[in-house]
Amino acid sequence: MKLKGWKKVTPGAVCTVAGSALEFKTGSWRAFRPRWIEENCIQCLFCWMYCPDMAVNVKDGKMVGFNYDYCKGCGICALECPGKKGKKAIVMEEEGK
Amino acid sequence: MAKVVAVTGNEAVAEALRQVNPDVSSAYPITPATDIMQRFTSFVSNGKVKTEMILVESEHSAMSGCIGASAAGGRVMTATSSQGLALMWEELFIASGTRLPIVMALVNRALSAPLNIHGDHSDGMGARDCGWIQLWSENAQEAYDNTIQAFRIAEHLDIRLPAMVCLDGFIISHSIERIEYMEDDKVQNFVGEFKNLNPLLDLDHPVSYGPLILPDYYMEYRRAHAEVMSKVPNIVLDVASEFEKISGRKYGLFEAYRLEDAEIGIVILNSAAGTTKDVIDLFREKGIKAGLLKPRLYRPFPYEEIGNALKHLKAVCVLDRADAFGGSYGPLFIDIAASLYPHKNGPVLFNKIYGLGGRDYLPEHAELVLNELAEVAKTGKVKTIKEYIAVRE
Numbered sequence: 505m506k507l508k509g510w511k512k513v514t515p516g517a518v519c520t521v522a523g524s525a526l527e528f529k530t531g532s533w534r535a536f537r538p539r540w541i542e543e544n545c546i547q548c549l550f551c552w553m554y555c556p557d558m559a560v561n562v563k564d565g566k567m568v569g570f571n572y573d574y575c576k577g578c579g580i581c582a583l584e585c586p587g588k589k590g591k592k593a594i595v596m597e598e599e600g601k
Numbered sequence: 602m603a604k605v606v607a608v609t610g611n612e613a614v615a616e617a618l619r620q621v622n623p624d625v626s627s628a629y630p631i632t633p634a635t636d637i638m639q640r641f642t643s644f645v646s647n648g649k650v651k652t653e654m655i656l657v658e659s660e661h662s663a664m665s666g667c668i669g670a671s672a673a674g675g676r677v678m679t680a681t682s683s684q685g686l687a688l689m690w691e692e693l694f695i696a697s698g699t700r701l702p703i704v705m706a707l708v709n710r711a712l713s714a715p716l717n718i719h720g721d722h723s724d725g726m727g728a729r730d731c732g733w734i735q736l737w738s739e740n741a742q743e744a745y746d747n748t749i750q751a752f753r754i755a756e757h758l759d760i761r762l763p764a765m766v767c768l769d770g771f772i773i774s775h776s777i778e779r780i781e782y783m784e785d786d787k788v789q790n791f792v793g794e795f796k797n798l799n800p801l802l803d804l805d806h807p808v809s810y811g812p813l814i815l816p817d818y819y820m821e822y823r824r825a826h827a828e829v830m831s832k833v834p835n836i837v838l839d840v841a842s843e844f845e846k847i848s849g850r851k852y853g854l855f856e857a858y859r860l861e862d863a864e865i866g867i868v869i870l871n872s873a874a875g876t877t878k879d880v881i882d883l884f885r886e887k888g889i890k891a892g893l894l895k896p897r898l899y900r901p902f903p904y905e906e907i908g909n910a911l912k913h914l915k916a917v918c919v920l921d922r923a924d925a926f927g928g929s930y931g932p933l934f935i936d937i938a939a940s941l942y943p944h945k946n947g948p949v950l951f952n953k954i955y956g957l958g959g960r961d962y963l964p965e966h967a968e969l970v971l972n973e974l975a976e977v978a979k980t981g982k983v984k985t986i987k988e989y990i991a992v993r994e
Contacts, residue, residue, distance in 0.1 A: 510824035516700035518799045519809040
């Protein structure tokens with residue numbers, strides 16, 4: 505996204521376009537990345553419910569992965585994940601490793 | 602026909618607000634501004650205005666209420682003093698940064714501690730860099746006229762900034778003077794219907810206020826704010842010339858009194874300018890070419906215009922009714938010095954701090970300063986650049 509110059513910004517930083525937060529990709533804030541381990545997933549959707557953003561992708565009522573454009577790596581999904589028989593379906597891994 | 606009345610400064614400001622009839626007001630009482638809102642809430646209770654009056658629990662909330670109402674799309678005003686303004690501090694920047702044209706009467710009063718309720722400029726000077734427009738008023742008539750003009754300036758679509766109208770606590774706010782009120786319809790036609798810009802309550806065009814702006818954009822918003830500030834002086838002059846047509850009273854960015862052929866000059870804000878002008882007349886009778894400059898638009902400060910108005914003088918004394926602790930000189934002095942910076946052969950400058958916490962400013966004080974100015978103009982030498990006057994050793 506090309507950054508606007510000072511002559512083009514809206515007075516008072518008012519957002520006049522609804523849903524413009526979509527243009528603001530926060531994935532670069534992430535220090536830890538959630539990894540989904542499908543075989544341990546019981547599809548409880550706790551991760552989708554607890555995600556403070558909307559970074560858990562769900563298709564046809566099922567968790568299918570993460571949206572890394574917006575996931576900030578907070579780790580709440582991994583913390584809440586009950587997993588299967590004590591094995592987590594979401595683990596946090598350091599970025600760049 | 603205009604109505605000639607004998608009223609206090611607060612009463613005059615309240616009357617201007619009644620005539621403007623804003624949509625919303627959110628306020629909290631504080632001496633000496635209390636009287637403005639007390640009178641205004643009576644207008645609300647008696648059905649003299651259609652204003653939605655919000656009585657809140659603090660000045661922080663008062664300004665927050667004004668911000669919300671202004672963002673929602675209303676014409677908004679309030680009034681405060683001293684500690685009240687101090688408590689609004691963070692909200693002042695939010696109002697200006699969000700470009701909300703709120704009008705506020707600031708009845709200048711000293712800041713605590715020590716606790717003092719009387720007139721000085723430390724409150725307004727503390728808020729001089731918060732992005733608001735500031736108009737300063739010598740007397741009740743100017744406070745009334747500035748209040749009416751402030752709505753036009755603040756709400757101008759090229760500006761959209763909040764504006765403070767400053768008047769001296771007690772000396773003006775509580776003293777009765779002869780002033781002229783304009784007719785209600787003249788004031789209402791002058792301020793005109795409120796024009797909205799991105800109101801929150803326009804449900805067909807939803808907007809969000811107050812987003813997080815990170816290092817990639819914050820400077821662009823500040824640069825835009827600086828640009829808007831630079832447009833204010835011309836709008837102030839346009840509004841003043843329109844105001845002159847309906848009132849017969851002339852306003853500029855500052856008042857220059859007997860300054861054109863003057864050799865020595867005093868720069869002073871608000872009520873003390875009146876006393877000073879009288880003493881200048883006495884000095885003129887003695888053949889001493891003295892003059893005065895009284896800033897009206899203090900923020901944005903018209904550096905170029907004021908520098909040009911003072912550059913021909915031999916000596917100038919700036920009188921500050923506030924000190925800028927640790928800034929070495931009073932706040933007005935610092936601005937005047939900056940305005941004369943481009944003029945290499947400009948006047949010799951010195952600074953007096955006077956009238957703090959409501960200490961009387963008497964003709965003898967103006968005399969003292971003018972005598973020193975005459976001496977400095979002769980010798981070109983200043984003994985002490987800054988000193989307090991009328992203070993006990």
